[in-house]
Amino acid sequence: MLDLNRASAGSGKTFQLARYYIRCLIAVRPPESAHYRLRRSDKEIVDGLRSILAITFTNKATNEMQMRIVDKLDA
Secondary structure, eight states: OOOOOOOOTTSSHHHHHHHHHHHHHHOBOOTTOSSOBSOOOHHHHHHHHHTOOOOOSSHHHHHHHHHHHHHHHHO
16 A cells, blocks of 8 residues: 655644554554454564655654654553
């Protein structure tokens, strides 16, 4: 799956990217189900980390995204 997001400055791209990253990391939809579950096994988390690529074009956006992800996962 490929999601491409483009938007102007200040429109919330970094927030949305961080939110999407966290959702991809913690939620999984089993093949036999139409619903997501919010609990992944250790293997699913490792596989999830390997399958996510997030690209930003400024160091500021990269740092902001990292801070948002860490803050949400630490809460």
